[in-house]
Amino acid sequence: MKKNITLLFVFLSLLFANAHLYAQKEQQVDFSKALKIGDTFIPPPAVKLMRGTDKSFDWKALEDKVVLIDFFDTFCGTCIQIMPKLQQLEKKHADKFKVITVTWQDKATIEKLFATNEYLKENKVNLPVVYDDTYFKSIFPHKAAPHEILIYKGKVHAITNSNGITEENILNLHAGLPISVRVKDDYATGDVLTQMTGQQKTIKAGTIFSGYQEGVEAESWRFKRDSITGLYKSSCYNTGIMQTLRVLIYKARLKESYMPRIERVHWKVKDSTKYYNFKNEEGWWKENAICYERYDITERPDSLQALVIMQDFLSFYGVKIYQQKRKIKCLVLKPCPVVPYTADPDAKKITYVGTNVLTGFLDLSEKFPPAVDLVNDRKIEIEIGDYNDLEGMNVQLAAYGVKGVIEDAEINVLVVEELHY
Known part of the structure; x- marks a missing residue:
């Protein structure tokens, strides 16, 4: 199926690339039950468990491992994306690390996710899932997923986002060493x-x-x-x-x-x-x-x-930011003679409506240097499939009289300058 990617989509993709997806309508939260970093973790009396290899959890035995409580939603892209990474970390450090994924959604919804999501099937994700959860959400309230909790020796050591779940932090925590993670508190006032x-x-x-x-x-x-x-x-x-x-x-x-x-970005700063x-x-x-x-x-x-x-x-900081023209290495889209190309009819392809949209997408993918559009054809529909390098992309682009060349070009850059640089 073709996807028509507009310029609006490209910029919305950039805007939401790192955004957390909100799972539910905000409800009244009883913060008297909420645990903080340093508090003792009290395991639930029972959980509804599916997938993975566990029939139940031996919470006493798990005190010798760093336990990750990974809150997710089926419609949270970041949640799905990090699951293979979490599974690989658990497999690599099976004696030190345990992943437990948790969701408020029901069993049928989760079964459908794992049955239909090609990314999860391709990566053979089989982490244990606690579904229909209310207990974990009550002691670790949050508005947005992913929401990550690290527990070790029966204590809460981190309430953070997915970036804080690294091999280094897991091993340091298990070794009794300090870890450095950002605190995630969706209900903080955020007020100095x-x-x-x-x-x-x-x-x-x-x-x-x-x-x-x-x-x-x-x-x-x-x-x-x-x-x-x-x-x-x-x-x-x-x-x-x-x-x-x-x-x-x-x-x-x-x-x-x-x-x-x-x-x-051009830097005119000391550090x-x-x-x-x-x-x-x-x-x-x-x-x-x-x-x-x-x-x-x-x-x-x-x-x-x-x-x-x-x-x-x-x-206060002695720093300013402004725009300036500079020559830097770019991927420049130029007109070229049309060279026919026969695509694999079964290959997945995406249609870009206009070379300006293609330029925006190329910048967003960051496979190449910043992109510049010298073709500037806003009506042409360019349909191309996957490619691994510039040559592979250009073979497909030539069918539309377009080629990408990596060369120096004068474009707008942002200059960050310190007053006393």
Whole structure:
């Protein structure tokens, strides 16, 4: 079946690529039952269990292993994607690590998932599933999945997201060593001001910068009226400086639309590693993430407010971000002579409506350098299947008079500059 991918889909894919999917309508939560890090884990008296090789759980015996409680939903793409990784980790460290997946959904729904999902079948996923759950959700309340709990020696050691479940963290925890994971708390207020005793009612306006805040869920920019102070509040929590500035420049409408890939960033700073988590290290966030709140008497349009906030970053951090033309290595789509190509009729293919859509998709896939469209044909429908390299892609593109060439091209990049660089 063909899929018509529009430009809107490409950008929505980027927007939601790392987003958690919300499973249920929000319900009243009894936080008196909720466990926190360091609390003693009390096992359920019974569970509804399917799949895997376990008929039941010996919770006493499991105290010698790091136990992962992995909350998932059938319509959560990230939840499904990480299952093979979790199974591989368990298989590799079977004497140290145990995975238990948990869902509120019923048995029939889960059976249908594993019967029809080609990705799970291809990876032969057979983890134990606790279904129709209410017990685990009551002691580990959350709004979004995946939601990950690490338990060892009968204690809760981590309440985190899927990025925190790494081989290093599992082995360190089993060895009694400290682990570094971000806390996932879907019900946290996410508010720096509330931690400043006595100032909630007296603040008139102002800006608050802080480092990483334990227990506050990461959140990108939000502009809204604050119900406590009555002021207009701009905020972001536990995010990287580069991520923060990149969103601001989009809100300020200071540049043309393109995929915000890190290759399109030019650094004029002493140490770029404090701005961006290049190695995707979980511990990086506690060291480098920031929280920001600004309270204004006057409400401004988001585009203007973004400029005001960017000035705060210049004033307090001595850093600014702006757009500039630079020559960098790119994948350039150019016209070429048409060369017929006969595709495998049974191969899966995707149709891109316009070379601009193809360019956006190529940028999103990150298989090649940043893409530039010199064909600019918005009506052509390009249908291509899988490819492993540029040559394989070009053989298919030539049927439409298009080819990709990797070469230097002058394009817009984002410049991150420190005042005293």
